[in-house]
Amino acid sequence: MKRKIITFIFIVAAFLLQSTVFSRLAFADVRPNIMIVVTASFGFMRGEKGGMAVGFASGLLIDLFWGGMLGFYTLIYTVIGYLNGTFHRMFFDDDIKFPLILIGISDLIYSFIGYLCLFMLQGKFIFSYFLGHVMLPELVYTILVTLVLYQMILQVNRRLEAEEQRSASRFV
Amino acid sequence: MKIENQNRIPSKYILLILIIICGILLGVEKFSGGRGPLRLLGSYTVIPMQNGISSIGRWMGDLTDNFKTLDELKKENDTLQSRLDEMTIDNTRLRQEQYELERLQELYKLDQNYADYEKVGAHVIANNGTNWFNSFTIDKGSNDGIKEDMNVLAGSGLAGIVTEVGPTYAQVRAVIDDESNISGMVLSTSDLCMVRGDLKLMSDGRIRFEKLPNNDNKIDVGEQVVTSHISSKFLQGIFIGYISEIEVDSNNLTRSGYITPAVNFSNLQEVLVITSTKQDLIDGSKEGKEE
Numbered sequence: 001m002k003r004k005i006i007t008f009i010f011i012v013a014a015f016l017l018q019s020t021v022f023s024r025l026a027f028a029d030v031r032p033n034i035m036i037v038v039t040a041s042f043g044f045m046r047g048e049k050g051g052m053a054v055g056f057a058s059g060l061l062i063d064l065f066w067g068g069m070l071g072f073y074t075l076i077y078t079v080i081g082y083l084n085g086t087f088h089r090m091f092f093d094d095d096i097k098f099p100l101i102l103i104g105i106s107d108l109i110y111s112f113i114g115y116l117c118l119f120m121l122q123g124k125f126i127f128s129y130f131l132g133h134v135m136l137p138e139l140v141y142t143i144l145v146t147l148v149l150y151q152m153i154l155q156v157n158r159r160l161e162a163e164e165q166r167s168a169s170r171f172v
Numbered sequence: 173m174k175i176e177n178q179n180r181i182p183s184k185y186i187l188l189i190l191i192i193i194c195g196i197l198l199g200v201e202k203f204s205g206g207r208g209p210l211r212l213l214g215s216y217t218v219i220p221m222q223n224g225i226s227s228i229g230r231w232m233g234d235l236t237d238n239f240k241t242l243d244e245l246k247k248e249n250d251t252l253q254s255r256l257d258e259m260t261i262d263n264t265r266l267r268q269e270q271y272e273l274e275r276l277q278e279l280y281k282l283d284q285n286y287a288d289y290e291k292v293g294a295h296v297i298a299n300n301g302t303n304w305f306n307s308f309t310i311d312k313g314s315n316d317g318i319k320e321d322m323n324v325l326a327g328s329g330l331a332g333i334v335t336e337v338g339p340t341y342a343q344v345r346a347v348i349d350d351e352s353n354i355s356g357m358v359l360s361t362s363d364l365c366m367v368r369g370d371l372k373l374m375s376d377g378r379i380r381f382e383k384l385p386n387n388d389n390k391i392d393v394g395e396q397v398v399t400s401h402i403s404s405k406f407l408q409g410i411f412i413g414y415i416s417e418i419e420v421d422s423n424n425l426t427r428s429g430y431i432t433p434a435v436n437f438s439n440l441q442e443v444l445v446i447t448s449t450k451q452d453l454i455d456g457s458k459e460g461k462e463e
Contacts, residue, residue, distance in 0.1 A: 012218065012221070015218070019299055020222060020225040020229065020299070021229075023298075023300075028375065029374065030303050033301075035301070047183075049186060052190060056190055064214050065214065065298070066302055066307070070197045070198070071193075071195070071196075071198035075191060075195075078191070082183070082187045114302070119304075124350075124371070129371075133372075133375070134371075
């Protein structure tokens with residue numbers, strides 16, 4: 001229960017930060033995508049189901065407040081959470097490179113699907129511009145933010161896991 | 173010991189179920205356009221938090237303003253005073269012309285359907301967090317009488333249009349957004365054009381205009397573009413911006429170019445919402461004619 005509440009607080013905090021604080025800290029009109037960082041990190045830390053749940057919640061929030069159609073971002077984030085969850089077995093929490101690569105790839109997939117559905121299908125073939133001015137800057141900025149944010153998520157996750165193990169061993 | 177092992181349903185099936193739910197949501201949205209209960213929930217949980225954060229931001233902005241030196245303020249006061257004088261002269265001249273116009277309109281029996289729109293002020297509390305679109309949230313909603321399709325001004329120019337309304341908030345799509353599309357009019361010649369936002373221009377804060385007829389009317393850089401009378405959603409005569417570039421298209425029939433909007437979108441804080449929509453005006457004038 002405690003884990004659920006803390007996870008939810010993380011999602012809402014990330015959402016609020018991205019829509020208020022980071023829109024002022026935008027470099028070259030690009031904001032980092034911290035919702036992806038939260039979704040992906042909970043994905044590979046907690047496994048497929050955890051990732052899906054976090055992805056679903058973040059996607060729903062985005063759909064409600066930023067999206068045009070309800071369900072679009074929810075779908076992308078759920079799938080990204082699931083895919084990151086499949087890497088749960090390869091995750092060791094003292095390695096920073098692997099999470100960075102996963103988060104980076106998640107962000108690229110997210111941007112690419114966004115381009116495909118929201119621009120290309122509307123006849124706006126601006127891929128080279130999109131790649132250079134939106135996708136790659138967002139990727140770089142997101143990874144920079146990840147370096148800080150990921151440590152926080154990791155610490156909280158460690159502490160929660162230790163606590164859960166303690167309470168579990170009490171029963172046994 | 174992991175919790176996952178206790179659950180029976182494999183995660184693959186849960187993923188499938190969630191995907192189907194998303195599909196259904198997309199389908200339902202298409203037909204009903206509603207996200208009622210969820211929106212209600214959001215407007216009493218997330219919006220107050222966004223309100224809080226943005227008010228802290230505003231307070232800090234005010235704080236830095238307080239440290240302006242006396243010299244700066246005096247200079248600013250001088251320039252503003254001279255501006256005010258110019259404006260007063262302009263205003264008297266315009267008012268004279270206004271009287272003349274009213275008199276002539278009376279002679280011609282034209283009814284004035286746009287003059288002063290009633291406005292409500294609102295704070296911008298959050299922006300769109302994606303890098304693809306440019307929309308923002310304001311802290312007034314249906315409880316304050318905001319409705320969909322109301323026009324939003326910032327300063328003297330058009331900032332956007334209300335696309336979604338919740339009880340305590342409303343979503344506004346900015347003029348420079350990629351999906352924005354407005355019927356505009358060059359003020360001096362009354363030629364109509366289409367003003368549309370573009371992702372490529374969003375970072376410079378510019379917008380593109382197209383389909384301006386390539387007729388004998390000479391249109392220069394710096395001319396004003398306003399919303400046109402044929403637009404179904406935008407009220408007539410709202411200032412959009414100045415033409416910054418113009419060129420004849422290769423088909424030789426139309427002209428296109430760029431507009432610098434009157435609004436600076438990089439730090440929008442306060443906006444004005446016009447509380448009558450174009451549809452209201454159209455309905456109102458129809459009733460008037462039937463009577």
